[in-house]
Amino acid sequence: MNIKIIALGRIKEKFLKEGIEEFLKRLTPYASVEIVELPAIEIKDENLTERVLKEEGEKILLQIKPQAYVITLEIKGKQLSSEEFAAKINELTVDGISEIIFVIGSSCGLSKIVSERANFKLSMSKMTFLHQFARLILVEQIYRAFKIIKGETYHK
Numbered sequence: 001m002n003i004k005i006i007a008l009g010r011i012k013e014k015f016l017k018e019g020i021e022e023f024l025k026r027l028t029p030y031a032s033v034e035i036v037e038l039p040a041i042e043i044k045d046e047n048l049t050e051r052v053l054k055e056e057g058e059k060i061l062l063q064i065k066p067q068a069y070v071i072t073l074e075i076k077g078k079q080l081s082s083e084e085f086a087a088k089i090n091e092l093t094v095d096g097i098s099e100i101i102f103v104i105g106s107s108c109g110l111s112k113i114v115s116e117r118a119n120f121k122l123s124m125s126k127m128t129f130l131h132q133f134a135r136l137i138l139v140e141q142i143y144r145a146f147k148i149i150k151g152e153t154y155h156k
Helices: 014-027 046-061 082-094 112-117 131-149
Strands: 002-008 032-038 069-079 099-104 120-123
Touching: 002 046, 002 131, 014 032, 014 131, 032 046, 032 131, 046 112, 069 112, 082 131, 099 131
Parallel strands: 002 032, 002 099, 069 099, 069 120
Antiparallel strands: none
């Protein structure tokens, strides 16, 4: 399984970088995981938000192959338990999907054109997190999903 995480913005906090790297290392026996960081566009005028999101969206779409299965992280997406998330990944594998792309928007959200491209919209929680945290939580949940799929133990 090939997994790509497309994220807007760079992770600056050392503790987040270290956590992400740790889970990427743990994932190597299960899947090839690549993180593509795209620069987020700073919005200085709130009236330009939609235009900036569209620009960011166009950059994101350039990273997505037509046959890829796209999962966007969105506030209004579907919430899944860790077991349901594992079942979703397993279902995609069984269906012959070879590439899953997760998309994490910027702090301003996600472009409508990217949301429309999504095969599945995922919400991590009803709570609001810094979007940098979403990357760490996502790689941990992907790792947990593979442990569940393989029937291996992982702390609860």
